[in-house]
Amino acid sequence: MGTGGKSAHAAHTPREPEEPVRDLREIAHAAQVRELTAAGVLEDPAWRAAFAAVPRHLFVPYFWTGRGAGHERLWAEDPDPERRARWLRGVYTDAPLATRLRDGELLSSSSQPSLMARMLDALDVRDGDDVLEIGAGTGYNAALLCHRLGDEHVTTVDLDEEITESARAHLALLGYRPAVVTGDGARGCPSRAPFDRILVTCTLPLIPHAWLGQCRPGARILAPLSTGLIALTVRDADFAEGRFLHTSAYFVPLRGATAGPPPPGMGGPLHGVPYELVENERFQFLLILTAGVLRPREALDLWRGEGRPARERFGVTVTAEGQWAWLDDPRGPYVWPLGETAGAAGS
Incomplete structure (x- = not known):
């Protein structure tokens, strides 16, 4: 006699597996991309795609908070879940993060994401451009450039070997392999020249003259100077000129023997x-x-x-x-x- 209900086959058909719970890091990353887009700093689809493809947390496994003797280290693998949560909130806050200290002095940081987006947009890159970044930091900025231009077009330089080794390791996590060079950024990177763009992520007292000779005619140099960003157009090895952007910018000072006086x-x-x-x-x-x-x-x-x-x-x-x-x-x-x-x- 029929039951009048569903067939036995239908009754035992397994349900579709539920969508796995998304990692909190992925959720925080996606939220930041939405926030930067809403703020109007990711209007270029190419840079929006780069920020969506490159999660900041892979480049900032730890950072320091506080000042002086009160510095506190927050890191991704902390056994305390509350401290791990504070680390994740900090990573995806639109703020600079101190990533390397020595005797209480800030040596390197992860820049404010919205400022990074503004600078990358102002760099005005085109497909095939070769870019030199002065100040490797965590490698996050270089990863964004690699996504936009391709590894072979990106060179990043830093004075500190510990910083370049760390940046190289972070980049490799996502399969990016640009040229990561340990050296005095004020000297540029003549072995990889000429460049179409130079992007500087440390404050300068002067524009190192060596950079001009490593640029193609018409190249653009974007660098922090005073508390602003100067955008220079290079005519040749002996002349460059340009105006400041409207935005403010505060970075760690350039270090190196040829950086010039503070x-x-x-x-x-x-x-x-x-x-x-x-x-x-x-x-x-x-x-x-x-x-x-x-x-x-x-x-x-x-x-x-x-x-x-x-x-x-x-x-x-x-x-x-x-x-x-x-x-x-x-x-x-x-x-x-x-x-x-x-x-x-x-x-």
Whole structure:
């Protein structure tokens, strides 16, 4: 007699296996890509695909929080689940992370992802471009470049062998094998030249002249200078010129024998400068850019007189004879040498 119900075969047909629970790291990675896209820093589909393909957590297995003696190390394999969760939250927060310390001094970091995205977009790469990165860091930035351009077009340099070995290992986890070179980034990488783009992830006091000779005509150099990003177009081995981008940028200083002196300090109290302006980011940019050439009060008078100019009104010219920063026009009235320590006012 029939049962009137489902057949025995149907009753025992196994259910479709449930979708496996996604790894929390994958979820956090995907969320960050969505956040960066929503913030408008991944409008280029090629860079959006690169960020989606390269998870940050593989390049930051640990990082340091706090300052001075209060540094705390958070890492991926911590036996404490709460500390592991803090590590993962930190990795996928849009913030720079301290990845290497020595005697309390920060040597290397993983840059803020949104700033990385802005810099990669501003680099304006094209298929087939050869890129030199100064400052290998964790290897994360090099991985993004490899995904976009191919391993053979990417060279990354760092002074510290421990940093380059670590970056190479991180890159290999995803199958990327660019040229990872241990050396003085201020000297560039002549054995891999010429380059179409140079991307710098450490703050400079000056543009190392050696880089120009390792560039093809029309190459672009994007580098942190003062608290901004200078985008230079290289004409030849003896000339490059360009303007600052509007965005702010704070990086670990370039290290190496040929890096040049650190930016001169402002020599004590900023007499005549209102405290609220000392804390103003745009004014800080001008103070650092003109330190050693303009006294703080002179910088303030210039800044006020020219309508509190934003970063993009400033530029830099590099020649065989020297380097100059300028406001609005490289041949205008406001031009001053970079790297000077004299106390005289600029013209």
